[in-house]
Amino acid sequence: xxxxxxxxxxxxxxxxxxxxxxxxxxxxxxxxxxxxxxxxxxxxxxxxxxxxxxxxxxxxxxxxxxxxxxxxxxxxxxxxxxxxxxxxxxxxxxxxxxxxxxxxxxxxxxxxxxxxxxxxxxxxxxxxxxxx
Amino acid sequence: xxxxxxxxxxxxxxxxxxxxxxxxxxxxxxxxxxxxxxxxxxxxxxxxxxxxxxxxxxxxxxxxxxxxxxxxxxxxxxxxxxxxxxxxxxxxxxxxxxxxxxxxxxxxxxxxxxxxxxxxxxxxxxxxxxxxxxxxxxxxxxxxxxxxxxxxxxxxxxxxxxxxxxxxxxxxxxxxxxxxxxxxxxxxxxxxxxxxxxxxxxxxxxxxxxxxxxxxxxxxxxxxxxxxxxxxxxxxxxxxxxxxxxxxxxxxxx
Numbered sequence: 001x002x003x004x005x006x007x008x009x010x011x012x013x014x015x016x017x018x019x020x021x022x023x024x025x026x027x028x029x030x031x032x033x034x035x036x037x038x039x040x041x042x043x044x045x046x047x048x049x050x051x052x053x054x055x056x057x058x059x060x061x062x063x064x065x066x067x068x069x070x071x072x073x074x075x076x077x078x079x080x081x082x083x084x085x086x087x088x089x090x091x092x093x094x095x096x097x098x099x100x101x102x103x104x105x106x107x108x109x110x111x112x113x114x115x116x117x118x119x120x121x122x123x124x125x126x127x128x129x130x131x132x
Numbered sequence: 133x134x135x136x137x138x139x140x141x142x143x144x145x146x147x148x149x150x151x152x153x154x155x156x157x158x159x160x161x162x163x164x165x166x167x168x169x170x171x172x173x174x175x176x177x178x179x180x181x182x183x184x185x186x187x188x189x190x191x192x193x194x195x196x197x198x199x200x201x202x203x204x205x206x207x208x209x210x211x212x213x214x215x216x217x218x219x220x221x222x223x224x225x226x227x228x229x230x231x232x233x234x235x236x237x238x239x240x241x242x243x244x245x246x247x248x249x250x251x252x253x254x255x256x257x258x259x260x261x262x263x264x265x266x267x268x269x270x271x272x273x274x275x276x277x278x279x280x281x282x283x284x285x286x287x288x289x290x291x292x293x294x295x296x297x298x299x300x301x302x303x304x305x306x307x308x309x310x311x312x313x314x315x316x317x318x319x320x321x322x323x324x325x326x327x328x329x330x331x332x333x334x335x336x337x338x339x340x341x342x343x344x345x346x347x348x349x350x351x352x353x354x355x356x357x358x359x360x361x362x363x364x365x366x367x368x369x370x371x372x373x374x375x376x377x378x379x380x381x382x383x384x385x386x
Binding site: 118 | 149150152154155161162165166169170174176177178182185189211212215216
């Protein structure tokens with residue numbers, strides 16, 4: 001068993017392969033792109049972080065890819081982890097305290113966060129809430 | 133152990149960041165967490181044509197081109213998933229020749245079959261005219277038929293297979309075992325002759341582990357070909373029988 005750590009990129013991450021960098025390069029998902037475009041422009045215009053968002057979609061619909069594009073569009077770092085990798089509060093706090101302003105933290109399978117970790121996320125999300 | 137750490141109230145200043153959470157179903161996420169996300173975006177499954185375009189884009193990024201048939205197959209049979217498009221393509225590239233710059237339809241269908249995708253399923257089950265299919269599509273169609281009958285199937289590589297197009301396994305007592313299949317898409321006017329069937333039998337014998345050989349064609353077999361296979365574990369299936377089998381097994385929903 002190896003300890004990948006919460007920041008390890010999965011081997012099939014789109015980063016190692018082809019991936020769109022801009023919303024306009026995304027193939028399909030027209031509805032989502034149409035909604036997100038003005039949101040990204042607004043946040044960028046005000047130098048604010050993008051609002052938190054929940055992406056719902058079956059496996060392989062491009063949730064991670066979309067999150068990467070959003071980070072790219074915001075000119076921010078993309079940090080990725082998954083619910084099951086965050087076993088305790090320290091894991092999450094380690095990631096959160098290292099985020100720079102406007103960074104995008106992607107939590108895959110967020111519904112699989114252990115309860116204690118999820119509860120730590122609540123105040124963290126509220127303190128950094130921006131536009132709604 | 134956790135208790136001590138988490139029980140303490142801590143005030144740690146955080147820089148304003150963006151949390152992007154992902155889940156397959158909204159209902160899986162606790163209502164409290166869901167309520168903290170100002171924006172929820174639902175991603176839709178991709179259409180076949182979108183997946184084909186995506187497959188083209190993946191290929192282009194790797195300096196490859198994709199035969200139109202290959203893109204269509206990947207789009208159609210990768211189950212609506214970006215990850216599966218990517219893995220099918222990666223596998224197809226590895227299956228192809230080293231210096232290959234074009235991913236062929238054949239490589240794509242072999243890759244999809246290896247990844248366990250039912251390469252012939254659902255709506256487009258019975259092609260109206262078998263002759264409109266390409267050679268590979270015809271093999272894929274036969275593969276679909278065998279799967280419906282209950283076989284596990286493997287498409288073999290295009291060359292060096294001694295004429296074996298599909299290896300099929302039936303996990304059943306008595307009639308089960310390894311079957312070798314050759315597919316020939318010929319026009320009605322061109323029957324399959326004895327030499328082809330003899331060559332297929334040669335490959336069958338050389339295999340040593342197969343229980344039966346199936347030679348399947350869209351046309352018919354010559355009298356000499358039929359005579360040759362008498363008393364051999366080779367079954368010849370002509371266009372008429374094939375259509376009947378397709379109608380019987382592919383028409384009803386699985």
